[in-house]
Amino acid sequence: MTKPGIKMQAGDSGYEALISGDWTLPFAAGLEQQISVARKYSPDTTGKLNLSDLKSLDTTGGLLLLRLLGGVTPDGLAEKLIGTSSNHLLLLRTICEALQQESHPRRPKSQGIDKMFDRTGRWAVDTWTQVRVLLHFVGVVIVTTVRNLLQPWRMRWTSLVYHIEHVGLDAVPIVSLLSFLVGGVIAFLGATILRDFGAQIYTVELVGYAFFREFGVLLPAILLAGRSGSAFTAQIGSMKSNEELDALKTLGMDPICVLVMPRVVALLIMLPMLSFGSMMMGLIGGGVVSALILDISPGMFAARIYEYTSINHFWVGICKAPVFAFMIAIVGCLEGFKVTGSAESVGRHTTSSVVQSIFLVLVADSMFAVFFEQLGI
Amino acid sequence: MSTSASQIHTDSDRENVIEVRGLVNRFGENLVHDDLDLDVRRGEILGVVGGSGTGKSVLLRSIVGLLKPTAGDISLFGQPQAQVLAEYEQGKNIRYGVMFQDGALFSSLTVRENIKLAISEHFDISDDLLHPLSCMKISLVGLPAHSATLYPSSLSGGMRKRAGLARALAMEPELLFLDEPTAGLDPVSADGIDQLLRTLRDTLGLTVFLVTHDLDTLHAICDRIAVLAEHKVLTVGPLDEVAQYDHPWVQEYFSGPRGRIVTSQYTDA
Structure with missing residues (x-):
């Protein structure tokens, strides 16, 4: 490869550039840089290029040569060039023709206060649209679910079992471990604070209340939002960007029925079950810690739970599970349907699915807390 | 095909840009290539044809190093493939471009950004030059100017192919691999791509490895045609020689109803 160069010299008419x-x-x-220097030296466009020393040329080089020459039409190209080979001329002509087509202007960057109003307005309209889309989707899913329950032979059983395994069974180890640990932590908390009052025996009630009413449901719900909600979005989203959803429709199959229903039903079945498991593991965790640092024997722990913790606490907790399950599944699937084309969009909606479903679960949980408080349960 | 072009480009003294020797590709029980040999000469347009599942794309992927063959030697530009790939990993000496079947454009970048990506990664070029450069490539492949700011998801299939070609040309390669460049295009656009490839070959001395089923493309621009069948390259040569080759698939391909229409057009002209 030889270094390229430009040498300007006076020609018959205007300058002549030796390339x-x-x-x-x-x-x-x-x-x-060389070109901008050369153009300063001779800013007029009457010059010619002498290409007899030009070794090799590609499209980038061609573009630069045309830039050196200034404005030129494909037809006027030949007379501007001296000593050019036919291949180089053909290439330059092709580039020149390509440049003739109107080039797309760079988008001016607008800034300032109007941009801020613009963004705020878009955000408001967008949020309102999202809420309406969510409500519409909930409606469609409920209608489809009811129709499917009336015609159970139309349910996709294979798909349902598959999702039950992936959503529920595969999540058992992580949910159990986490609940066990959190149960232990709550027992520690109780031990530390209640010991000052000589009431460490109430640690048992603390763990029981916490797990039956709140953590037994919240822990698996948050885990499933991260684990399964995101998976739903990514699965449906990549199908959407691959036009597979459109393909389903053209084959006379309803994506809601084929894809959303099994996922929603699987979560509706599995989240209550996981919640029950989580409650049990939380109690075991609490029991282990109590036995180790509070000298409350496991038998005593079990007896106290049995006698002093009302079954109502369990019902309060477990009745929230299907509600959370529905929210997670709906948000996960809906975000999948919102994906457009790109891989980036799949990523963005997956993130948004996890954030939204955890947010909704926690908001709903606090509303439940107020509700049950008012009922006095 | 014009006679002068065929005389120049079938010259067998040219150096080989690609040399494939004894290539074997096997996926489990499925034998795709068995002891396959192929040469591609500098400055020629080689068309690779073959029935579905004969391993045309697998051959392309083996040559560009996306697939490690079970056995066999491949050399590019007279160097062993491993050496060329090692340079690639360091981002040096990018000498070939690949256009994938459906464009394989980066979906989170606009068409212009797709083209600019590799150039600005490897070369220190100002935006003042990069912008007209990408505009030029876009109109070179026949895309309308406004498509520069579009994302791949809003392009039609044919436009995606063109954008893929523009991206393959971005690094000014000497060797171009094209997987079905004209499939799914309307005849006018396909003709435009053919013209462009020929111009680039003639002016830049580009070597083109072309997987295609388009008989028009084979007639119009390919200097030689390689037929893949029975796990190897059955025959290589100019179209008229290959079309005479005595093998049921070849005869079916070139003398079937579609083949005959095209052949008669070209002999009439």
């Missing part, structure tokens, strides 16, 4: 070396992409940065 030498390789005018190729690797040299483009240097050439660009």
Whole structure:
């Protein structure tokens, strides 16, 4: 590879530029500077290019040569060039023709206060649209679910079992471990605070209340939002961007029925079950810690739970599970349907699905807390 | 095909840009290539044809190093493939471009950004030059100017192919691999792509490895045609020689109803 160069000299009419070396992409940065210097030296467009020393030329080099020449039409190209080979002329002509087509202007960057109003307005309208879309989707899913329950043979059983396994069974180890640990932590908390009052025996009630009413449901719900909600979004989203959803429709199958129903039903079945498991593991965790640091024997722990913790607490907790399950599944699937084309969009909606479902679960949980408080349960 | 072009480009003294020797590709029980040999000469347009599942794309992927063959030697530009790939990993000496079947554009970037990506990664070029450069490539492949700011998801299939071609040309390669460049395009656009490839070959001395089923493309621009069948390259040569080759698939391909229409058009002209 030889370094390219430009040498300006006076010709018969205006300047003549002697072009030498390789005018190729690797040299483009240097050439660009040389050209701006040369153009300053001779700003008129009456000059000619002498290409007899030009070694090799690619499209980048061609573009630079045309830039050096200034405005030129494909037909007027030949007379501006001296000593050019037919291949180089053909290439320059092709580039010149390509440049003739109107080039797209760079988008001006608007800034300032109007942009801020613009963004705020868009955000407001967008949020309202999202809420309406969510409500519409909930409606469609409920209608489809009811129709499916009336015609159970139309339910996709294979798909349902598959999702039950992935959503529920596969989540058992992580949910159990986490609940066990949190149960232990709550027992520690109780031990530390209640010991000052000589009431450490109430640690048992603390763990029981906490797990039956709140943590037994919240822990698996948050885990499933991260684990399964995101998976739903990514699965449906990549199908959407691959036009598989459109393909389903053209084959006379309803994506809601084929894809959303099994996922919603699987979560509706599995979240209450996981919640029950989580409650049990939380109690075991609390029991272990109590036995180790509070000298409350496991038998005593079990007896106290049995006698002093009302079954109502269990019902309060477990009745929230289907509600959370529905929210997680709906948000996960809906975000999948919102995906457009790109891989980036799949990522964005997956994130949004997890954030939204955890947010909704926690908001709903606090509303439940107020509700049950008012009922006095 | 014009006679002068065929005389120049079938010259067997040219150096080989690609040399494939004894290539074997096997996926489990499925044998795709068995002891396959192929040469591609500098400055030629080689068309690769073959029935579905004969391993045209697998051959392309083996040559560009996306697939490690079970056995066999491949050399590119007279160097062993491993050496060329090692340079690629360091981002040096990018000498070939690949256009994938459906474009394989980066979906989170606009068409212009897709083209600019590799150039600005490897070369220190100002935006003042990069912008007209990408505009030029876009109109070179026949895309309308406004498509520069569009994302791949809003392009039609044919436009995606063109954008993929523009991206393959971005690094000014000497060797171009094209997987079905004209499939799914309307005849006018396909003709435009053919013209463009020929111009680029003639002006830049580009070597083109072309997987295609388009008989028009084979007639119009390919200097030689390689037929893949029975796990190897059955025959290589100019179209008229290959069309005479005595093998049921080849005869079916070139003398079937579609083949005959095209052949008669070209002999009439």
